[in-house]
Amino acid sequence: xxxxxxxxxxxxxxxxxxxxxxxxxxxxxxxxxxxxxxxxxxxxxxxxxxxxxxxxxxxxxxxxxxxxxxxxxxxxxxxxxxxxxxxxxxxxxxxxxxxxxxxxxxxxxxxxxxxxxxx
Numbered sequence: 001x002x003x004x005x006x007x008x009x010x011x012x013x014x015x016x017x018x019x020x021x022x023x024x025x026x027x028x029x030x031x032x033x034x035x036x037x038x039x040x041x042x043x044x045x046x047x048x049x050x051x052x053x054x055x056x057x058x059x060x061x062x063x064x065x066x067x068x069x070x071x072x073x074x075x076x077x078x079x080x081x082x083x084x085x086x087x088x089x090x091x092x093x094x095x096x097x098x099x100x101x102x103x104x105x106x107x108x109x110x111x112x113x114x115x116x117x118x119x
Contacts, residue, residue: 056099
């Protein structure tokens with residue numbers, strides 16, 4: 001099995017899990033230090049998108065682990081990747097596109113800090 005699939009699963013888990021834990025804490029601290037309310041429109045929308053991104057990320061973790069296992073089994077058996085691998089890869093991609101778009105939107109919201117209310 002290519003080492004890349006093992007490393008991708010490990011790196012994604014380590015870096016993403018760290019970000020998932022650190023970003024809300026550091027973001028809330030920064031907002032507090034700057035005197036911003038978490039209910040300000042751009043912050044509240046960022047938080048909603050953050051949660052939605054997490055909902056897309058959870059199945060992606062399971063899919064990546066499954067892809068790694070299927071690739072390992074195919075390599076160990078000297079076989080081609082099974083159809084299930086390709087179906088899971090498409091699902092991984094489908095989940096990744098909106099999650100990535102939401103992360104880009106969150107970055108834009110943090111940079112632009114547009115003035116609006118979502119309440």
